[in-house]
Amino acid sequence: MEKLMETVVAILGGSKVTLELFLVTLVMALPLGLLVSLARVSGMKLLSRLMELYIWIMRGTPLMLQLLFVYFALPMIGIRLSDITAALLAFTLNYAAYFAEIFRAGIQSIERGQYEAAKTLGMTYTQTMRRIIIPQMIRRVLPPISNETINLVKDTSLIYILAMNDLLRVARTIVQRDFDMTPFFIAAVFYLAMTFVLTWIFKRLEAHYGKYDA
Amino acid sequence: MENMMHDHDVMLRMRQIKKRFGPLEVLKGIDLEVCRGEVLAIIGPSGSGKSTTLRCLNRLETIDSGSIEIEGQFLVKSENGAAVYAAPAESRRLVGCMGMVFQQFNLFPHMTVLENLMEAPLQVKKMTPAEIQPAAEDLLKKVGLYEKRHAYPSRLSGGQQQRVAIARALAMKPDIMLFDEPTSALDPELTGEVLKTMRELAAEHMTMVVVTHEMAFAREAANRVIFMADGNIVEQGDPQTFFRAPKEPRTQAFLKNML
Numbered sequence: 001m002e003k004l005m006e007t008v009v010a011i012l013g014g015s016k017v018t019l020e021l022f023l024v025t026l027v028m029a030l031p032l033g034l035l036v037s038l039a040r041v042s043g044m045k046l047l048s049r050l051m052e053l054y055i056w057i058m059r060g061t062p063l064m065l066q067l068l069f070v071y072f073a074l075p076m077i078g079i080r081l082s083d084i085t086a087a088l089l090a091f092t093l094n095y096a097a098y099f100a101e102i103f104r105a106g107i108q109s110i111e112r113g114q115y116e117a118a119k120t121l122g123m124t125y126t127q128t129m130r131r132i133i134i135p136q137m138i139r140r141v142l143p144p145i146s147n148e149t150i151n152l153v154k155d156t157s158l159i160y161i162l163a164m165n166d167l168l169r170v171a172r173t174i175v176q177r178d179f180d181m182t183p184f185f186i187a188a189v190f191y192l193a194m195t196f197v198l199t200w201i202f203k204r205l206e207a208h209y210g211k212y213d214a
Numbered sequence: 215m216e217n218m219m220h221d222h223d224v225m226l227r228m229r230q231i232k233k234r235f236g237p238l239e240v241l242k243g244i245d246l247e248v249c250r251g252e253v254l255a256i257i258g259p260s261g262s263g264k265s266t267t268l269r270c271l272n273r274l275e276t277i278d279s280g281s282i283e284i285e286g287q288f289l290v291k292s293e294n295g296a297a298v299y300a301a302p303a304e305s306r307r308l309v310g311c312m313g314m315v316f317q318q319f320n321l322f323p324h325m326t327v328l329e330n331l332m333e334a335p336l337q338v339k340k341m342t343p344a345e346i347q348p349a350a351e352d353l354l355k356k357v358g359l360y361e362k363r364h365a366y367p368s369r370l371s372g373g374q375q376q377r378v379a380i381a382r383a384l385a386m387k388p389d390i391m392l393f394d395e396p397t398s399a400l401d402p403e404l405t406g407e408v409l410k411t412m413r414e415l416a417a418e419h420m421t422m423v424v425v426t427h428e429m430a431f432a433r434e435a436a437n438r439v440i441f442m443a444d445g446n447i448v449e450q451g452d453p454q455t456f457f458r459a460p461k462e463p464r465t466q467a468f469l470k471n472m473l
Contacts, residue, residue, distance in 0.1 A: 113320035117379075120272050120314035121334035121386060122306055131337060135324050212324050212366040 007174055007183050014170030015190055018156045020084070021166070022194075025091040025152060030145075032092065033099025038129065040104050051100070058097030064158055066090045071162050083162045095152060102144045106137035139209035146202035153194050167191070223250045224283075225390055225421050229292070231270060231280035233263075240266050242445040243280070248390070251419040255432035255453075258442035259468060264425045267442070268394050271423070272309045273299070284308045285389065310338070313383030317395040319375040321367040327354065327378050328363040331385045338386070346385070353381040357411050373404030377411050384415075391415065393424040409435075429472050433457050441465045 039051045058066070071086040081089065110133050118128040157168040165173075171187035174180075226248040233241040240263045248254050256264045269275040271282065273289065277297050282289045289308045290299045299305055322330050331350040335341045354360040357377040359370075367375050376396055383391060393412065397405040409431050416422060416435045426432060432439050433453045440450040441462070449462045460466045 111318075111320075113316060113318050114322065116274055117314075117316065117320035117322070118334075119274065120309065120312070121382070122310035122338040123334060124306070127337045131333065132322055136322075139324070209324075213368055 004182065008186055010174060011167055011170050011183060011186050011190060014165050014167040017084070017159070017164055018153075018167040019194075021087055021091060021156045021159065022153055024088055025095055026149065028088070028092045029095035029099055032096035034103055034134075036096060036100035037103035037107060040100065041107050055097045055100060058094050059101075063090065063094050063155060064161060066094055067158060067161060083159075083164050087159045087162060087164065091152075091155070095148065098148050099145065102141050102148065103137065105144075106141035107133060109140055110136055139206075142202060142206050142209065146198070149198055149202070150195050153191060153198065224248070225250050225252075225285055226271065226423070227281075227283040228267075228271070229281045229283075231267070231282070232278050233266060233270060233275060234278055240445050241270070241277070244445075244447060246440070246447070248421060248423055250421055252438065253416045253420075253422045253424065253436045254438050254440065255436035256423065256425045256440045256442060257427070257429070257432055257468075257472075258448075262442040263445040264442045265394050268392050268423060268425050271392060272312050272314055273305060274314075284311055310386065311388060312390045312392055313386060313388035315376070315379050315383055315391065315393045315396045317398050319367070319372070319379045319399070321375055321379055321382070323367050326364050326366055327359060327370070330367070330378060331382050334382070334386050350381075350385055353384055354378075356414075357381045358407075371404060372400045373407045376400065376408045380408075380411055380415070390421045390423070393422065393426070395425055395427065397426070397428055427472070429457070429469075441468065443468070 036051050036054070039047045040055075042048060067087060067090045070081065070090045071083065074081065074086075114132055114136070115128060118132050123131070156166060159166050160169040160172075163169075167190055168187055171183040174183040224247050226246070228244055228246040231241050231244040231246075232239070242263075244263070244267055246267070256267065258264045266275055270277050271284075276299070277290060279292060279295055279297050280290070281292045281297070285308075287304075287308060288300060289305060290297050292298075300308065322333065325333060328347070328350055331353060332343065332346050335346040335350075336343065351360060351363065354363050357380060359374055359377055359381070362370060362374065362378075367378065370378065380391075380396075396412070397408050400408065405428065409428060412422070412424070412431070413435050424431070424436065436453050438450060439453050439456045441448050441456075441460075441464075443464050449456070449460060449465045456465075457469065460469055
């Protein structure tokens with residue numbers, strides 16, 4: 001029993017890294033993704049193409065490779081980052097690309113009539129996006145954003161490659177030390193608990209934004 | 215002198231408007247004037263260019279050539295055969311003189327009825343909620359939907375939504391109201407309430423351009439009727455003469471089908 005508590009405490013310690021990576025990535029990647037999606041739909045050709053290239057690279061290569069690149073390859077051109085900074089950079093850039101495509105799909109799903117109504121009322125493009133299009137878009141993209149966010153919880157385990165002691169790596173270390181599988185089950189419970197909380201939050205958000213539906 | 219008086223009262227003037235969508239020429243040189251307080255009904259078969267004409271007025275469509283004046287100022291000028299639009303801010307100001315009502319209502323679904331009315335005055339005219347709310351509530355009383363002011367559009371019938379859309383356009387105090395088939399998306403029993411609101415507006419001498427299939431409205435509420443077909447104005451006149459004795463064979467055929 002005491003040993004079990006010890007394991008739980010150790011894994012709890014590891015989940016701090018996991019949570020930090022998760023939360024900071026989310027807080028940075030969501031706004032960045034929104035900016036990228038707005039650039040994509042802006043009608044500015046060069047900007048839009050650049051964002052398309054960025055999204056292609058981020059979605060077209062493994063997140064693991066991006067992590068390794070940021071941590072091991074950037075130092076060759078003189079950019080040396082700590083392990084957590086490297087992880088945050090790679091995760092944010094990667095997830096912003098996915099979020100951007102979800103936001104873009106959401107923006108493009110809003111009916112033309114909404115833009116036309118705003119235009120005939122004298123609203124500028126910025127006002128239209130900020131007040132009319134984006135609030136409606138958020139409501140529509142909540143389910144896919146929820147999906148990606150849950151993916152992010154689990155993707156955090158990739159940072160073991162940088163030898164960072166996240167939730168899963170701590171569990172694996174104990175398993176390898178004690179030849180006992182219990183830490184894996186405890187780790188699974190931790191992940192499930194996090195996704196449970198996330199699912200609940202997104203459900204609340206959907207209810208909040210859905211109040212104007214019939 | 216008489217000419218000057220006349221000029222002063224012209225609210226909208228379109229000259230030789232041409233517009234094509236790809237290979238299809240939808241407007242083949244439209245000339246149109248609308249005077250202050252006039253209610254103009256535009257009728258015609260679908261694909262005749264009547265909605266496009268309306269949408270060119272407030273720049274939802276850009277024209278290929280010709281000119282449009284709104285209250286004496288050019289929204290778009292003809293220069294060496296090309297259509298040259300006013301600068302964005304000026305264009306927005308001129309378009310802002312006109313309110314638009316759409317076939318599909320296009321209310322903002324994430325805002326309540328009252329918020330729908332207040333949004334543009336708040337954002338565009340930078341008014342405060344305290345300044346705009348009484349006027350917005352008065353408009354809702356006028357269209358008979360004050361009780362629904364805190365409801366979301368999805369809770370309203372089509373007829374109610376369209377009346378909110380009319381009130382929303384009026385909240386910007388436009389000089390001219392444009393209606394693009396305002397009752398075409400409604401169940402027949404709901405068109406009456408919308409037409410009633412429009413008749414009341416006409417009775418207050420609002421300048422109105424109405425693209426419609428409602429022959430009864432055109433006959434009773436309009437001062438002038440225009441019949442369009444294939445991107446041209448085929449015939450126009452005051453409703454009595456127009457409906458009683460249409461001159462053109464195309465008009466006669468169309469009216470025979472409609473009535």
